[in-house]
Amino acid sequence: MKLQHVPTKADILEAHNIIRSHIHHTPLLKSEMMNQMAGASLWFKCENFQKAGAFKSRGALHAMLQMTAEERSKGVATHSSGNHAGALARAAKVLGTAAHIVMPNNAPSAKVSAVRQYGGNITFCEPTLSAREQTLGEIVEKTRAEEVHPYNNYDIIAGQATAALEAINDLPDPDFILCPVGGGGLLSGTLLSAKYFSPKTRVIACEPLGANDTWKSFQTKSLIPSQNPKTIADGLLTSLGSRTFPIIMENVYDVITVEEEEILRAMKLVWERMKIIIEPSSAVPVAVALQNHDFLKNRKIVIIISGGNVDLNKLPWYA
Amino acid sequence: MKLQHVPTKADILEAHNIIRSHIHHTPLLKSEMMNQMAGASLWFKCENFQKAGAFKSRGALHAMLQMTAEERSKGVATHSSGNHAGALARAAKVLGTAAHIVMPNNAPSAKVSAVRQYGGNITFCEPTLSAREQTLGEIVEKTRAEEVHPYNNYDIIAGQATAALEAINDLPDPDFILCPVGGGGLLSGTLLSAKYFSPKTRVIACEPLGANDTWKSFQTKSLIPSQNPKTIADGLLTSLGSRTFPIIMENVYDVITVEEEEILRAMKLVWERMKIIIEPSSAVPVAVALQNHDFLKNRKIVIIISGGNVDLNKLPWYA
CATH class of the missing domain: 3.40.50.1100 (Rossmann fold)
Structure with a gap:
């Protein structure tokens, strides 16, 4: 790990500069039907189309x-x-x-x-x-x-921050960004990019109820790892780390949890309506959007679709 | 049916003008991995992202x-x-x-x-x-x-022609267009757009072996409807009509058939690698690209992805 501090604005811009020739600038997709169901204007930042199928x-x-x-x-x-x-x-x-x-x-x-x-x-x-x-x-x-640790590493966090940076460049001033949280690398990077490049944008952490260590940690203001987490969102089983937890505590607007059936429904809905393959972890923020919270109504919302790696022979609705 | 003649260049341009505010200009997607497997430069015209999930x-x-x-x-x-x-x-x-x-x-x-x-x-x-x-x-x-007949109708043919028109505008001078064929509405439109807007481009009809009426009709130069066609490409079960057959005979470069396992493999591959949902009918031209024909090698090829409507509860690889 080279960076020994929470990534700065310059660190994130520099990260984007050095990786951009090796990654996709992924599109922001929208769907009239999804907007109607959510009662808001949703923009899907499609990291499922990223190299190796995920923001990682x-x-x-x-x-x-x-x-x-x-x-x-x-x-x-x-x-x-x-x-x-x-x-x-x-x-x-x-x-x-x-x-x-x-x-x-x-x-x-x-x-x-x-x-x-x-x-x-x-x-x-x-x-x-x-x-x-x-x-x-x-x-x-x-x-x-x-x-190279998957999330508790400032170089990793600065790299993951570039997904939200691109989204903010492509769609200025979103009201909210909905981001899934597992170990917190993507969420930390998203929070930092919002803070530096779009300070009015509020970032909401979206988490499965069955792996709700971030929710618990946020409520109690102390790092509480999950015990035996269980969820179909296999990318979100990990708990926050010592470097991601403080960034999240300082910057996140709220943490919202969703149930397993909501994840499954949101995932299938995106497959059916948008014709794109997203993994269960990416369906978690979609499920939050579909909860129709009053404060999200008619807002401009970026949803970070973290990845699209699923085993097509073991789809959850066939289980 | 208003048009009483094979759509002209002007008819197709006019069709595009009058429908464009009601449809998506769908993207042309590519994938490094698919290019490697096909040994060619493939561009997927994504009508699976079209309104109602198909070029129709x-x-x-x-x-x-x-x-x-x-x-x-x-x-x-x-x-x-x-x-x-x-x-x-x-x-x-x-x-x-x-x-x-x-x-x-x-x-x-x-x-x-x-x-x-x-x-x-x-x-x-x-x-x-x-x-x-x-x-x-x-x-x-x-x-x-x-x-409104689904394909044996010149208004319909002129409308379907606009998919290839967009593709040619976005990617000038493709060497080939691979297009699935059922009743022949999409294929006829594609052939006319290639003829008018990109005359050097050759269009290949792609058909399931289990519903190969176009292949038989092309070989015998006479309209031979399928008897009991059978294929997982449910959009391609229909046979050519009296208005589509002559356009196809006059303009198509070749008709290539694929087996059921090739369709299934191509469909799953696109889901896995490109993270987009395509229906079995759309996998037929992909399967042709994956047959690695010598004459397609290193060529610039547009593949018409006709739609993305599949029943997620009845996926063919779970049958």
């Missing part, structure tokens, strides 16, 4: 481009069973170095093949946090690769 | 906007179990009149709800062509509504 490509590339060529040549390493794994493997491939990915032996096969496809070196381990950390430690010791 | 909105609106206000006030009628039904119902709603839709009593529930959602008046009948035609005849007699 932004942070992974930024973290790697912050390293010197020599550091980068030793490769990068992480443990992840999700989109960060694929994004880091792709970033390493693009930049011509190795990615060592520790994955639990119960990781979804779609995620494993994504990492394989980008040429990542996978090491499987038992599906416990301690096994993951220990295996990663051994690999880092052996290879001298640099560990 | 273009023709339906054009046919209705050609009528006088008085004619239109009597409403429109058709028999259809597919996208034409939803598109005509929406067009009638937008233009403030009635749509009478005859549907077979075994029509997919997703298509029935699409028509209902746009306020169409549905009459169910036995699922035979004669029952459909007889029921429609009775309704037309009673209501004086104008029948």
Whole structure:
């Protein structure tokens, strides 16, 4: 991690400059039908169309481009069973170095093949946090690769911030941004971009009720990790970290939770009406918009669609 | 039907002018991964993002906007179990009149709800062509509504031609356009737009082997309707009509067929890689691109993605 402080305005602009040739400037889509249902003007920032299918490509590339060529040549390493794994493997491939990915032996096969496809070196381990950390430690010791944490890392946060930066550039002065929250990397970056580039915009954290550590932490003003979180929004099972929690506490307007059926309904609705594939985590802020809160009525709202990586053979409505 | 001749260049330009405020100018999307797999430069003309989820909105609106206000006030009628039904119902709603839709009593529930959602008046009948035609005849007699045939109609053909017109405007001089063919309305329009606006572009008709009446008709130079066609590409079960067949014979470069597994694979691949929802009919030209024909190698190719209406509860890979 190069940045040793909460990313500044200049850090985020610089992050966007150095990653932009390696990522997509994703579109802001809208749908008349969704607007009618929500009673508001919704703009979907489509990171499902991002490289490797998720916003994670932004942070992974930024973290790697912050390293010197020599550091980068030793490769990068992480443990992840999700989109960060694929994004880091792709970033390493693009930049011509190795990615060592520790994955639990119960990781979804779609995620494993994504990492394989980008040429990542996978090491499987038992599906416990301690096994993951220990295996990663051994690999880092052996290879001298640099560990890139998926969210508790300022380089990552500055990279993820570029999604909201683009949205604000494309659609000035939104009233609200609805953003999903898991470990808080995307949310922290979104909060910082709103603060620096669109200070009147309010950012709402959107979280599954079954993994509501952010809601609890926000209510109690103390970092309370989830115990046994459970949700179909598999990207949001993680809890906030020591670097994301303070940024969120200081800047978030509110934290709103949604139930599992709401997530499922919102996901299916977007597939049916907008003809785009979004993953369950991305359906969480959509579900918040569909709760028809009075304060969102007729407002201009950006929804961060975090990704579109789903296993088409295991769709939740067939479960 | 107002146009009594094969649409001219001026007819198609005029069609685009009169419908453009009621339809989406859909994007041309590309994917590095799909290009690699096809060994060519593919541009997806995304009519799955069109109003009512399919290119059919273009023709339906054009046919209705050609009528006088008085004619239109009597409403429109058709028999259809597919996208034409939803598109005509929406067009009638937008233009403030009635749509009478005859549907077979075994029509997919997703298509029935699409028509209902746009306020169409549905009459169910036995699922035979004669029952459909007889029921429609009775309704037309009673209501004086104008029948709008889904493809064997020059107004419809001129409307469908506007999809390729937009694609050619956005991406000049494609080497090829790959277009699915069922009744031939979209294909006829595409052929005419290529001929008038991009004469060097060659158009290839893409057809399921299980519903290969166009292929047979092209080979034998005579109109041979399908007997018991069978394919998951439910939009392509119909056979060419008396008005589409001659346009196709005169202008098409080739007709290429694909097998059911190729359609399924292409559809899933587009969902997975591009994160967009396309219906099986749209996967047919994608499957042709994935056959890696030598003459398509490294060429600039537009693929007409005809629609995105699928029943998410009955996906073909769960069958």
